[in-house]
Amino acid sequence: DVKVTQSSRYLVKRTGEKVFLECVQDMDHENMFWYRQDPGLGLRLIYFSYDVKMKEKGDIPEGYSVSREKKERFSLILESASTNQTSMYLCASSLLGAGGETQYFGPGTRLLVL
Amino acid sequence: RKEVEQDPGPFNVPEGATVAFNCTYSNSASQSFFWYRQDCRKEPKLLMSVYSSGNEDGRFTAQLNRASQYISLLIRDSKLSDSATYLCVVKSLSGSARQLTFGSGTQLTVLP
Numbered sequence: 001d002v003k004v005t006q007s008s009r010y011l012v013k014r015t016g017e018k019v020f021l022e023c024v025q026d027m028d029h030e031n032m033f034w035y036r037q038d039p040g041l042g043l044r045l046i047y048f049s050y051d052v053k054m055k056e057k058g059d060i061p062e063g064y065s066v067s068r069e070k071k072e073r074f075s076l077i078l079e080s081a082s083t084n085q086t087s088m089y090l091c092a093s094s095l096l097g098a099g100g101e102t103q104y105f106g107p108g109t110r111l112l113v114l
Numbered sequence: 115r116k117e118v119e120q121d122p123g124p125f126n127v128p129e130g131a132t133v134a135f136n137c138t139y140s141n142s143a144s145q146s147f148f149w150y151r152q153d154c155r156k157e158p159k160l161l162m163s164v165y166s167s168g169n170e171d172g173r174f175t176a177q178l179n180r181a182s183q184y185i186s187l188l189i190r191d192s193k194l195s196d197s198a199t200y201l202c203v204v205k206s207l208s209g210s211a212r213q214l215t216f217g218s219g220t221q222l223t224v225l226p
Binding site for chain 1: 118213214
């Protein structure tokens with residue numbers, strides 16, 4: 001079974017803090033993704049990566065950055081957290097080729113920015 | 115206009131009922147379609163792909179209507195365990211080959 005893990009289930013941070021969210025997958029998937037999920041808005045793609053050290057902006061990259069130094073690990077960074085970044089953050093991974101349309105999600109991190 | 119639109123519900127149905135959800139997509143270049151399921155406070159998981167000819171997986175039937183740009187999911191003989199949010203997902207060639215676009219989901223509650 002594919003396993004995607006995220007470093008924290010719940011986080012509480014203060015406005016202006018730097019926040020790191022870590023994601024690790026154990027299936028040697030090339031693609032990794034970071035989404036945020038908000039009521040009524042669904043999942044929105046923040047950033048994705050299709051290879052080590054490669055990254056591409058998704059639909060809502062503002063206020064976020066990412067890092068992929070190793071194939072299995074994809075980090076999301078909030079440089080200076082703001083209250084409008086309070087959300088559920090979901091990491092996902094998928095294969096590069098055929099079958100890559102199936103994304104496997106981690107359990108999510110609920111972030112509260114005060 | 116959202117790229118993928120779903121009725122948020124909630125749909126409250128008794129056990130054993132048949133329930134159907136629709137989803138519309140705006141990008142006519144969309145190529146691949148899926149239904150994901152998300153249980154309360156859990157991550158989304160792939161339920162089934164949607165093929166042009168329609169496809170069935172047990173009690174679940176998915177249909178695609180390209181002319182009208184909508185996808186449907188039919189659940190027969192609903193079980194309590196079917197209670198979840200169902201996400202319509204579309205992959206479009208005009209976007210990155212690796213990107214999926216998720217609808218905001220339709221909430222289903224199956225009542226005893």
